[in-house]
Amino acid sequence: MNAFRIDYGEELEEAIADLTLQIGDSCDIVDRFPSRWLAVALLDNDPGLEEYLGGSVDGEALLARRDELRAALGSGIDTAIAGRRYDVVHDITASAVDSGARRDKTATDRIDSIVINRYLGLPIFLAAMWLVFKITTDIAGAFLDWIDAAVSGPISDLATSAVSVVGLEGTWAESLIVDGAIAGVGAILVFLPVLFSLYLALAFLEDSGYMARAAFVMDRLMRGVGLQGKSFLPMLVGFGCTVPAIYATRTLDNERDRIMTAMLVPFMSCGARLPVYVLMSTIFFPRYAGLVVFAMYLLGIAVALVIGVILRRTALPVTRHAPTIMELPPYRMPTVHSIWFHTWVRAKAFLKDAGSIIFVTMMVVWLLMSIPVSGTGSFADTDVSDSAFAAVAGTVAPVFEPAGFGSWEATGSLLSGFVAKEVVIGTMAQVYGVETLEMDETESPSTLGSLRDLGTGFGGAVVGAARAIPAMVGIDLSTDATEPEPSHLMGSLRLGFEESSGGHGALAALAFMVFVLIYTPCMAAVAAIRHEIGSRWMWTSIIGQSLLAWVMAVVVFQVGILVGAG
Amino acid sequence: MTILDRLLDELRAAKGPISSSELASRIDVSASALDGMLGVLITTGKLEGSSSTTEEFVACSGTACGATCVGLDKCPFIVDVPEVFSLVVETRLVEPGGRSQG
Numbered sequence: 001m002n003a004f005r006i007d008y009g010e011e012l013e014e015a016i017a018d019l020t021l022q023i024g025d026s027c028d029i030v031d032r033f034p035s036r037w038l039a040v041a042l043l044d045n046d047p048g049l050e051e052y053l054g055g056s057v058d059g060e061a062l063l064a065r066r067d068e069l070r071a072a073l074g075s076g077i078d079t080a081i082a083g084r085r086y087d088v089v090h091d092i093t094a095s096a097v098d099s100g101a102r103r104d105k106t107a108t109d110r111i112d113s114i115v116i117n118r119y120l121g122l123p124i125f126l127a128a129m130w131l132v133f134k135i136t137t138d139i140a141g142a143f144l145d146w147i148d149a150a151v152s153g154p155i156s157d158l159a160t161s162a163v164s165v166v167g168l169e170g171t172w173a174e175s176l177i178v179d180g181a182i183a184g185v186g187a188i189l190v191f192l193p194v195l196f197s198l199y200l201a202l203a204f205l206e207d208s209g210y211m212a213r214a215a216f217v218m219d220r221l222m223r224g225v226g227l228q229g230k231s232f233l234p235m236l237v238g239f240g241c242t243v244p245a246i247y248a249t250r251t252l253d254n255e256r257d258r259i260m261t262a263m264l265v266p267f268m269s270c271g272a273r274l275p276v277y278v279l280m281s282t283i284f285f286p287r288y289a290g291l292v293v294f295a296m297y298l299l300g301i302a303v304a305l306v307i308g309v310i311l312r313r314t315a316l317p318v319t320r321h322a323p324t325i326m327e328l329p330p331y332r333m334p335t336v337h338s339i340w341f342h343t344w345v346r347a348k349a350f351l352k353d354a355g356s357i358i359f360v361t362m363m364v365v366w367l368l369m370s371i372p373v374s375g376t377g378s379f380a381d382t383d384v385s386d387s388a389f390a391a392v393a394g395t396v397a398p399v400f401e402p403a404g405f406g407s408w409e410a411t412g413s414l415l416s417g418f419v420a421k422e423v424v425i426g427t428m429a430q431v432y433g434v435e436t437l438e439m440d441e442t443e444s445p446s447t448l449g450s451l452r453d454l455g456t457g458f459g460g461a462v463v464g465a466a467r468a469i470p471a472m473v474g475i476d477l478s479t480d481a482t483e484p485e486p487s488h489l490m491g492s493l494r495l496g497f498e499e500s501s502g503g504h505g506a507l508a509a510l511a512f513m514v515f516v517l518i519y520t521p522c523m524a525a526v527a528a529i530r531h532e533i534g535s536r537w538m539w540t541s542i543i544g545q546s547l548l549a550w551v552m553a554v555v556v557f558q559v560g561i562l563v564g565a566g
Numbered sequence: 567m568t569i570l571d572r573l574l575d576e577l578r579a580a581k582g583p584i585s586s587s588e589l590a591s592r593i594d595v596s597a598s599a600l601d602g603m604l605g606v607l608i609t610t611g612k613l614e615g616s617s618s619t620t621e622e623f624v625a626c627s628g629t630a631c632g633a634t635c636v637g638l639d640k641c642p643f644i645v646d647v648p649e650v651f652s653l654v655v656e657t658r659l660v661e662p663g664g665r666s667q668g
Contacts, residue, residue: 075612083571087569325651326648
């Protein structure tokens with residue numbers, strides 16, 4: 001019986017024959033291994049084999065032969081040898097294995113033929129994202145008022161009672177706890193259901209295998225602006241948090257792509273910006289809140305693509321990018337445990353932020369709002385409009401007048417947002433909320449009454465969330481035609497934007513959201529940009545994004561007025 | 567032309583990314599066989615995988631980062647993404663001995 005032998009093709013076989021002759025029986029190793037096998041291993045550049053052969057092969061001649069073979073084969077010798085072996089394996093399996101079942105398309109293949117289709121992939125991705133934001137705003141939104149009532153009702157009441165018990169009633173400590181910590185941090189915690197539902201929906205998409213397809217679809221977009229396929233990783237991470245997304249640019253091979261991606265990542269709306277969109281769209285566009293939030297995310301992607309094209313044509317000219325293969329996992333039904341785990345760790349990170357950096361920032365904002373620089377008030381007992389915070393914000397506010405939100409309240413919120421975007425909402429709660437609460441102090445209900453209202457409110461929220469599900473597909477089960485009563489914060493925010501915009505509150509709110517989307521990311525993200533791509537690009541990002549945000553906000557507001565919208 | 571050459575040709579000809587199942591179908595091999603081929607092509611330097619570089623980004627360690635930044639292994643915002651294999655741009659490298667390799 002003849003020994004099995006792979007035919008490596010004419011060029012390789014010629015070289016193998018020559019080497020087999022040279023090796024002959026010149027050394028001990030030949031006793032243990034066939035000389036043909038040793039010849040193939042030598043051509044395959046097996047490390048250390050030449051030494052074993054003890055000089056029986058001319059090293060210089062071998063190197064020259066390898067060069068000749070590479071030129072003749074058009075690819076590496078190792079690739080050619082492996083390729084021949086795979087050919088043989090393929091032929092054997094083709095003759096021995098019934099591959100009919102293999103060629104049948106799996107359910108994953110059939111779904112993928114639609115989901116990652118060149119023309120359908122992007123619309124399906126957009127539809128999935130639209131659904132995510134509808135769930136976020138319509139279903140989770142029903143719980144906002146309930147948590148708001150809990151924070152401003154029983155929790156504030158309890159804190160006030162506790163302060164009274166220790167004899168600090170009417171002091172700055174009471175203001176610090178109630179107006180600073182509870183109003184500021186509490187206003188951010190109000191949005192926990194919104195973020196929770198966002199993380200829940202994203203976890204479902206991840207675990208089902210769709211997120212990998214989204215990456216595949218986005219890859220095509222990335223290439224459109226001259227980025228390599230792997231740039232989608234930081235972009236996807238950027239929808240959660242900008243900071244790890246910027247560090248994730250380290251996965252990219254060349255400096256140009258790292259810089260380009262790090263400059264574009266901040267335009268992906270991070271989770272911290274979501275509460276701003278939800279609050280503003282719920283106040284000013286209650287019927288289209290989900291659509292407005294979705295539009296903000298799309299606008300971020302669109303701006304990133306345009307900036308990418310500009311950078312490609314100016315500072316960061318394109319280099320050719322290698323083609324890529326993506327290993328897409330099969331679709332699977334997500335488990336409750338896995339979805340819960342993903343959702344909880346992300347929600348926990350949000351809560352951790354609220355208890356650390358956001359808490360500290362809110363304390364600083366409270367301090368600035370407690371220091372009187374005009375009027376007759378004293379520390380922690382002054383009108384907010386007479387405070388150091390209002391004075392500082394007031395000097396910058398005129399810059400935003402062309403965008404319709406040139407009030408010190410809105411400007412102050414944006415300034416504090418440089419620390420962390422969640423703080424924008426917290427500051428708004430302190431600025432607008434405190435003013436309103438001061439007016440309503442005499443109407444404060446009892447703690448027992450607040451708790452009763454809270455129970456009723458929760459029932460209402462559950463019913464509202466249940467009604468929102470059929471409403472997403474156009475089935476309105478609502479029996480109450482009246483709009484819900486807006487909260488203190490919502491009412492005063494609306495009033496504030498209407499005043500600063502000359503009656504075009506909705507347009508000013510839209511411009512404000514566009515500004516929040518585009519302006520400089522948080523301090524941590526800025527530090528990450530500096531760390532990863534240097535100070536020059538950090539300043540380009542800070543100044544460039546702020547200028548672009550201002551221009552776009554002004555365009556939205558002014559064009560909106562011109563065309564009679566809002 | 568070997569099956570690995572056909573695989574590389576399909577990749578070069580693809581306009582945009584290509585999924586591994588689509589590639590396996592084009593060169594008429596099973597998904598598991600393709601996995602092995604991709605491994606060989608990474609070893610021979612024709613392809614590079616994303617997993618090796620992913621290890622390198624120890625995301626957001628250090629005090630400069632926000633409170634949500636706890637390092638890559640614990641970062642809640644790291645998204646599971648598909649493994650990506652990129653074709654290595656073919657340049658001629660010079661070996662220490664002065665010989666070039668394709």
